[in-house]
Amino acid sequence: MGATAMTAGTFGTASKAIGQAKKPIPTTPVKIAAVSFLTGAAAAPFGIPGDNTYKMCADVINKEGGILGRKIDLQSKDEAGGVDAQVKLCRKLILEDKVDVVLGYISSASCLAVLPLSDELGGLIVAYDCGTHELMEGAKSPYEVPKFKLGFRSKAHLGIDNIGLALYIKKYYPKTKKVAGINPDYAWGRDSWLIFEVAMKKLMPQVEVVKTLWPPLGNTDYTAHISALMGAGPDIVHSSLWGGDAVTFSKQAIGMGFFKKIRMAYSRGEPYPQEVGKDYPEGQIICCAGTHYFLFSPKDKASADLQKWFVGEYHKRYGKYPTYPCYHAYQAIYAYKYAVEKATKAVGGWPTIDEIAKAMTGLTFPTPSGPLTIREDHNGIEDCLVGITKLTPKYPFPILDKMEVFSAAKVNPPVGTKTVDWINSWK
Amino acid sequence: MFSALAPARTWVGARVFFEEELEMWVVYTLNALYFAALLFLTSLGLNIILGVMGILNLAHGSLYAIGAFMAAWTIIAIGMNVPTFFLFISLLSGFVLAGIVGFLMEKSLIRFMYKRTLEYQLLLTFGALLLLEDIIKMIWGGQAYYASAPFDLLGKVDILGHIYPIYFLFVMFITCLAGLFIWFFMGRTKLGIMLRAISLDREMATGLGLDIGRLSTFAFVLGSGLAGLAGALVVPTTPALLGIGMEPLILAFIVVVVGGLGSLKGALVGSLLVGFTRSFGIAIFPEIELPLLFLIAGIILVVKPEGLFGR
Amino acid sequence: MLTIDNLKKHFGFVRAVDNINLEIREGEIVSIIGTNGAGKTTLVNLISGYLKPDSGRILFFDKDITFASPYVRIKLGMGRSFQLIQLFGNITVLDNVRTALFSKYGMIRRGLLPADRYSSVTEEAIKILDNFNISDKKNLTPTGLSEGDLKILDIAIAFALKSKLLLLDEPTSGVATSDKFKVMDSIVSAIKKEGISTLIIEHDMDIVSGYSDRVIVMHEGKIMAEGKPDEVMENKEVKATVFGIVS
């Protein structure tokens, strides 16, 4: 206790030295709002791990003296309640509570609704886990960047998952003839399928789409969907179901003998083997929303060390291995920290929101899955890891086998080009 | 760019269905029956309350949720250390707790509403819905409860070359039992006949010297219990979650409206209608399955406003 | 003005109205009396269009209205009151009458100004209430009125429609015995002032005998006797069945 107070004190004097230039660094804590699903089906596999990571990182940063001496005052908020509730909550956070930054949002629906508020209300918002490519893209390519002056996403969009899956299927299952899709009925599911379908048509034109199903988010009974898919007889079923939906679907599908005939390709299936356990079927194609996998080791030494520390620290605190939402949470909170530090260096003093936003554009910083760059379109770009589930005696759940990493350049469209147009322009 | 293809795809889907997927009709039918079974239990409860007391209980879905949470909690609590038989008995805990909550609700709130006008009756149950949703959250928290042991234990069976979980058949069986029981109870026992008398004419029943207060309590408890039982039966196949009762409630509304207010036969036919529309709708017209359901309900109501078996 | 031709209405085996022929002339006050279940109310319901007959014809000013809707009959000039009071319970006494007047003048569709601006209608409503001696209660809602006043108001509404024919179903039922004649006095004096033809349904001969030009006795759906009040009173059959006097 005393030690932390001391370090804070020393940093206080240090910051004064910098603050001589223009703006003194305030001594009040930095208010960070972290919004994730804390209740509902998405809480256990996404929201809680994400929120845990925010808490862990805030704790670690505070122990190291905070951001330029300012402690982080982390406020965890619940993302449940629907889009409209999120718009209202975000407005309250920015206008009434006057937080310094909002980090958050797992659902693409929340992001699409909330991120425009950044410019409308003049608050910094960093989306940390939502996937839709439409979030930062304009109506037609080339589009103007950035779309939002104060809105960011500290990760890559769903293009990497679905392009990665298509590339993987082409490489490992070139004989695939029929595919089908079951995706949640909102932006995330619709866009995931769109990109996957476009990529498949380009890569494997002979493949036929036999069925596309759109269960609502939070559906409880998948029997009708499962048998409809089995009736259509595809080789591979693409799915971006997530949270409780993915678990429920898997359980009911196991009961109906689904996996005996059909292979699933999950665009973000990484958390579920750990969530379902031993019963999780083998041989399913799974993408990790980047290279966020606890058994993955980045090539460069610094990142590899960071990964080792991150997995260890997380497992020590919460008794589980970090899943991809954890990595995303790490990226978001550290993107803010590094951007503030970079901006402070440039302006000499605590930066304004616009200066932080300027610093965050083009920022590159180390993360446990390798260095991450946030581009001029305010979107992160990442490599993508795809593998196949396989049971081993070492872990009580299937792990990934035949891991394949697709480099960022292969799965991310260039700045200003719409993902669909980019895929269609492939030779 | 693919939006324009959506309707076209629907028709292609229909063609593909009739050419290639007809062999799956066994499974589609079973799915429809399974879905109808769960819905029948829910709407039966709603219908008994509506028929006997004349109150549309908007909090019915919350009672369903209470049944689901209670059953999931019990199954998790007793774990795998007991004989399998007890796992299935523990599903009854949902019925019991929902019944108890129904009892408390009737005694503390609903009984003041019999003489009030419609808007107050509906708003009171709406208030109860909001209240119960948060009470569930207070007791069980916002987490998902996975309790799939009964589902996993029963395993699978081969029906005409299709693998099907035995648990779904079990649910249909329990529903048949419950349906037969209610049918027998309402038609043959003295208590049931008294309840029907009330539902036909409340004032006359008072004149006959029936104890309306107690009979209403009984009907409410029975109806609530049935919702709880439906919730309990669903929980081995899907996690118990906040808001789990909302969709069954809406579908139960449709069943009750289409079948006829207060009609048991109507509840059965309505449930089957919804079950089959859903199962085959998802297989043939996946894009418009839900609006299709409401459209069918709407057409029935325009043609026969009192419902198929309404008075 | 009203001619009823072989009118018939059966409910299952009950012959509520069985081949009734009847005529009412202009300015006449006719009473129909009979025991409970004699079919009086059914007859009024048939005339006012609340029920549809099995056979027969109803002519109103030589127009066949047998199957016309209540709305059409009202437009033609028919008004009625009910055995059980039918009032607008949550609006003032004045508005009860005024609404009828607005309806009569077709102002519900056309009148865009606030109701109070149509002072002629308000004045007329007050005049009607004056006729029935209840204008002092114009700002109360019906819940604050006595049973007798409610009956009078009920008839005042029917009266306001300026009907050429009024059908009054048991105008004094539910009124305390001591007040019955007072109520009848107010009603009949108002009617006579305007010279409206009226058909009164009653089961109590005493109440109507002083006010009616003609009395019709109904029994089991048929007309048993017809004539001047004192003539009918002397009819043996009527005495036996309706008054229960066996001589």
Added chain:
Amino acid sequence: MFKKPRWIVYLLILIGLLFIPRLLSIYHLMLFEYGLTFAIVGLGFNLLLGYTGLLSFGHGAYFAAGAYSVAMIGKYFPHAYSIEILIPAALFFSLVLSVIFGFVCVRHTKIFFSILTLSLSMLLFALLFKLYHITGGSDGLRVPLPALFGMSFKGIRRPEFLSGTYYYFLLGMFSVSFLVMKGIVSSPFGKALQAIRDNEIRAELIGIRVRRYRLYAFIISGMFVGLGGALWTFVNGHVTADLSHWVFSGEIVYMTLLGGFGILEGPIIGAILFTYLKLYAMGNTQYWMFVIGATLIVLVLLLPNGVAGAIASLLAKIKRKTVKGTTC
């Protein structure tokens, strides 16, 4: 008109409302604007519940009709995205919808009417929810800032827009709505509706075409709610299919009852109170549904005439007492 004390009070309140943007912080001003839009909704809803005696549990549908007309025009016809086009369009579409739904519904009364309105609004919900490519499904649609008579608000942040021009526009719309509704309920037509509410049979027998006037009331009510929905979108900035869900309709009923549906001004008070109640409950506890649910139950059991009803009866009591006092 201004001879009556009631109109002086209205005028004073209006003058007070003109100064609200100076008194409240932007966040609270926004809440107040939500309240004002719902006040228009409450006015319209109450024409049906309070004055015609029909309880609709599906008025969210017309709210959604108004809101989605704005959002869809914004998405598909951006060059027509101007308030003076949007408001008539919203009125038109809610008119069309309430004509269609109303035609089916007014054939029934009591619980049948309630369930039917509920089912039909859920039909609209299902369409808005499933037709993802047109309506945005459960994600809904964003609503940018509109132009007003050629004035463009590009580059202006929403708080500035809402605390400036838009607040006064909203206040104007609200005042007009209030006057129109006041006119409707005190006109002969309004009297006829009350007659229908009190006694359908008798109403028919004094020559009122019950079904037709019910339908008219339904349509007018639907249009007011649609107008409220359209004005609401600019404050909220986002529309979702949930607007047509019966739970949202339930909230409309709730706020009308909270204010009291026996009085014209009741729903206005109810709407503003409800907005604050809900957002404060949401902001301060995760058990906000418990708070508003418990409030509702207490209201139903103890204050059936709502807040305005309670105030009115309190005032009446005081008046009686003072009258008594002077005679003594």
